[in-house]
Amino acid sequence: MELMIVTGLKFQGIIKMNKRGTDKIISVYWFAILILVAGGIYAMVYLFYGHPLDVRDVEANILANKVADCLSKQGRLNSGVIISSEDVKSLGKEYENNLLGKCHLNFNTEKEYDWENEIQYYIGADFYVQVGSDKPVFSLSEGNKNWLKYCEINREGEDYRRLPRCVERRFYSLGEDNAQYLIKIISIVGKTEKNAK
Amino acid sequence: MKKKGTILAENIMFIILNLVFITILMLFLLKQGSGAIVIEQSYAKQIALLIDSGQPGMEIILNMETAKKVAEKNGIDFGEVVNVNENIVTVKITSKSGYSYSFFNDVKLDNLYPVDKDKDGIDDSYRIKISGYNKNE
Numbered sequence: 001m002e003l004m005i006v007t008g009l010k011f012q013g014i015i016k017m018n019k020r021g022t023d024k025i026i027s028v029y030w031f032a033i034l035i036l037v038a039g040g041i042y043a044m045v046y047l048f049y050g051h052p053l054d055v056r057d058v059e060a061n062i063l064a065n066k067v068a069d070c071l072s073k074q075g076r077l078n079s080g081v082i083i084s085s086e087d088v089k090s091l092g093k094e095y096e097n098n099l100l101g102k103c104h105l106n107f108n109t110e111k112e113y114d115w116e117n118e119i120q121y122y123i124g125a126d127f128y129v130q131v132g133s134d135k136p137v138f139s140l141s142e143g144n145k146n147w148l149k150y151c152e153i154n155r156e157g158e159d160y161r162r163l164p165r166c167v168e169r170r171f172y173s174l175g176e177d178n179a180q181y182l183i184k185i186i187s188i189v190g191k192t193e194k195n196a197k
Numbered sequence: 198m199k200k201k202g203t204i205l206a207e208n209i210m211f212i213i214l215n216l217v218f219i220t221i222l223m224l225f226l227l228k229q230g231s232g233a234i235v236i237e238q239s240y241a242k243q244i245a246l247l248i249d250s251g252q253p254g255m256e257i258i259l260n261m262e263t264a265k266k267v268a269e270k271n272g273i274d275f276g277e278v279v280n281v282n283e284n285i286v287t288v289k290i291t292s293k294s295g296y297s298y299s300f301f302n303d304v305k306l307d308n309l310y311p312v313d314k315d316k317d318g319i320d321d322s323y324r325i326k327i328s329g330y331n332k333n334e
Contacts, residue, residue, distance in 0.1 A: 031214070038218070041226070045226065052238060059301075062249045063249070065250075066302065100303075105303055106284045109285075110299050
């Protein structure tokens with residue numbers, strides 16, 4: 001019986017010793033977990049706040065709307081967009097030569113990232129007479145034409161984030177001679193450095 | 198007695214280190230959430246987009262309470278937080294930083310200034326008035 005108690009005490013002692021050791025190990029693990037949690041939170045915060053706010057889609061949509069308003073109002077082409085004389089139709093010279101001025105657009109940007117040497121916008125409007133036709137009868141455009149190629153591969157996802165953003169709009173409008181036109185507007189906004197990382 | 202004291206000191210150290218850790222984490226999150234760079238960027242882009250979608254005659258009142266708080270903390274007069282030079286909006290709420298973003302709408306703006314939108318005696322909003330188009334036709 002005595003032996004058992006001694007053994008029991010010894011056993012208790014061993015447990016106690018182990019428990020103290022375990023406590024220390026737990027506290028080390030605890031700090032390791034804290035560091036892991038902190039690292040995780042830091043990474044999440046960095047990912048969230050480290051990326052700039054991407055407003056290019058909104059900007060491209062506003063630009064497309066603005067050009068649509070500039071060309072047509074209430075379903076009719078604005079005066080001077082397409083001129084008809086003796087059965088010959090042509091684009092109005094003012095729109096053809098000065099689209100930015102007629103639509104009150106200014107493509108100047110801040111002088112950062114070498115943007116002063118590369119226009120950060122593109123706007124194009126194609127006029128189709130027949131539905132389904134792939135050849136426009138008239139075309140207007142202004143800005144950086146080099147970015148048009150990106151519109152064909154402009155898709156959602158991480159890999160495409162650093163490409164300029166494209167927006168395409170289509171609408172019908174009547175000309176002065178009541179001819180119906182399908183107008184396709186493409187607007188592109190670059191400004192990648194300030195909107196994507 | 199000595200042994201117990203040691204355990205207590207260890208526990209106190211453990212609790213203090215935990216508290217220090219949590220405090221640092223909270224401060225980091227708060228600092229990131231109210232970071233001047235994020236606020237400047239957000240307001241500069243918002244203002245540029247508002248101007249882009251605006252038309253002559255429009256008056257836009259933008260609540261900039263957050264920017265005002267940070268600007269005043271950094272000793273910047275709220276009346277100098279937003280500046281428009283040609284077609285570039287700059288928001289600056291610290292003496293070192295500042296964020297600029299351009300807008301494409303070729304409009305003339307009246308001078309931008311703070312207004313009291315909520316009628317609570319605090320000028321924490323900005324008035325942006327589009328007066329007309331620039332003559333480039």
